Amino acid sequence: MSTPTPNYTPRRANWLSTNTQGSQALDLDPEAFDEGFGFDEIEEIAWDAAPLTQAAPQVETIDAAKVSVVVDNASKVYRIRSNSEHRKNTKRISRQVQKVLGSGWAEIPALEGLSFVVNRGETVGVIGTNGSGKSTLMKLLTGKIRPSSGEVYATSTPIMLGVNAALVRQISGRENIRLGCLAMGLSPKQAAERFDMIVEISGLQDALDMPLKAYSSGMQSRLQFAIATAVDPDILLIDEALNTGDAQFRARTKKRLDEVRAQAGCVFLVSHSLGTIKQMCTRVIWIEQGRMLADGDPEWVCSQYEEYTDHKSSGRMRSAQIVYDRTLLKLSPVQVEFEEGTRPTKAG
Numbered sequence: 001m002s003t004p005t006p007n008y009t010p011r012r013a014n015w016l017s018t019n020t021q022g023s024q025a026l027d028l029d030p031e032a033f034d035e036g037f038g039f040d041e042i043e044e045i046a047w048d049a050a051p052l053t054q055a056a057p058q059v060e061t062i063d064a065a066k067v068s069v070v071v072d073n074a075s076k077v078y079r080i081r082s083n084s085e086h087r088k089n090t091k092r093i094s095r096q097v098q099k100v101l102g103s104g105w106a107e108i109p110a111l112e113g114l115s116f117v118v119n120r121g122e123t124v125g126v127i128g129t130n131g132s133g134k135s136t137l138m139k140l141l142t143g144k145i146r147p148s149s150g151e152v153y154a155t156s157t158p159i160m161l162g163v164n165a166a167l168v169r170q171i172s173g174r175e176n177i178r179l180g181c182l183a184m185g186l187s188p189k190q191a192a193e194r195f196d197m198i199v200e201i202s203g204l205q206d207a208l209d210m211p212l213k214a215y216s217s218g219m220q221s222r223l224q225f226a227i228a229t230a231v232d233p234d235i236l237l238i239d240e241a242l243n244t245g246d247a248q249f250r251a252r253t254k255k256r257l258d259e260v261r262a263q264a265g266c267v268f269l270v271s272h273s274l275g276t277i278k279q280m281c282t283r284v285i286w287i288e289q290g291r292m293l294a295d296g297d298p299e300w301v302c303s304q305y306e307e308y309t310d311h312k313s314s315g316r317m318r319s320a321q322i323v324y325d326r327t328l329l330k331l332s333p334v335q336v337e338f339e340e341g342t343r344p345t346k347a348g
C-alpha cells in the first residue's frame with residue numbers, strides 16, 4: 001500500500017513549469033482510500049499544502065506536410081431553455097447548468113479547452129463515459145457546430161460515419177449503395193467501379209436485393225459503413241458504427257481502415273467498446289466531463305479508463321476520482337503553434 005503524499009492536490013489545477021512534484025502523487029493507490037485510509041485527513045493536508053498539478057503545456061508546432069486535424073483550445077457551451085422538464089430531470093445537466101441566463105436560458109459546458117494535433121496515418125480512438133463530450137467533438141470536427149471559443153482546423157472535410165447516416169428504407173441494398181455513392185459526390189462511373197468493394201466490406205452479398213427495411217440494424221450499419229468508406233475519405237469519423245458488426249465484419253473493417261490510413265488519411269473512432277478501440281487505434285484520447293484526461297497509448301489509456309469505470313460502477317467514487325486525478329496529472333497538455341503557412345482550413 002503506497003503512502004499518499006501531502007502533495008496530492010490535483011483538483012487545484014494550476015500550471016507549473018515541471019511536474020516533478022506531481023510524479024510523486026502518481027503512485028497513489030486508489031484502493032488504499034477505499035479501505036478507510038483516512039482520506040479526509042489526507043485531503044485536508046493536501047488542500048492546505050502547496051498546489052501541484054500538471055506539467056506546463058508543451059508547444060506543438062504544426063508540420064504542414066503531416067498534419068490532418070488541429071484542435072486549438074476548443075470549448076463548446078450549449079445553450080438550452082432551462083425550464084425544459086427533460087433537461088431539469090437530467091442529473092448531469094442540472095449539475096452542469098452553471099449559469100441561468102436572462103430569459104430562462106442556461107449554459108451547459110460540453111467541452112473545455114481541448115487541444116491536440118492529429119497527423120496523417122493516425123487512427124485515434126475517442127473514449128469517455130456517457131455525456132462526456134465525444135459526439136460534441138465529432139460535430140466540431142465535421143463543422144456541424146462551431147466551438148464557443150478556440151478553433152478546429154482540418155486539411156479536408158472530415159466525413160462522419162454514424163449510425164444515423166441516411167439510407168432509404170424502401171429501396172434495396174444495391175440501390176442504396178448506388179444512391180449513397182452519388183450522394184457522397186462520386187460520379188456514376190466511380191460508383192459502379194466501387195460497387196464490388198462496398199459489397200465485400202459490408203458482407204451483404206446475399207441480401208443485396210432485399211429492401212432495406214428488411215435488414216437488421218446491424219446489417220444497416222454495415223452497409224452505411226461500407227458506403228461511407230467508398231469515397232476514400234482523407235479524414236474519416238466513425239461514431240459507434242462498428243459495434244454492431246460480428247468478428248468477421250470487424251476484421252474487414254480493420255482492413256479497410258488500414259487502407260484508409262495507408263492512403264495518408266486519418267481516422268477518428270468513437271466507441272464504448274475498448275476491445276474495438278485497442279484493436280483499431282494507434283492512439284486514444286479520453287474525454288471525461290468535457291476535459292481531455294489522457295491522450296496516448298491505447299493499452300495504457302484504456303486500462304486507466306477501465307479502472308475508472310470499474311470504480312464508478314461499483315460506487316467507489318473517491319477511488320474513481322483518484323484515478324481521474326492521477327490520469328490527468330500524467331497528461332502532457334499541448335499548446336498549438338502555427339508557423340507561417342501551416343494553418344489548415346477551419347472545420348465547417
Ligand SMILES: Nc1ncnc2c1ncn2[C@@H]1O[C@H](COP(=O)(O)OP(=O)(O)OP(=O)(O)O)[C@@H](O)[C@H]1O
Nearest residue numbers: 078080108110128129130131132133134135136137
Ligand atoms: N444539442 C445539445 N444541446 C444541449 N446540450 C447538449 C446537446 N448535445 C449534447 N449536449 C450535452 O453536452 C454534453 C456532452 O454530450 P455529448 O453528446 O457530446 O456526449 P457523449 O460523450 O457523446 O455521450 P454518449 O456517450 O452518451 O453518446 C452532455 O451533457 C449533453 O447533455
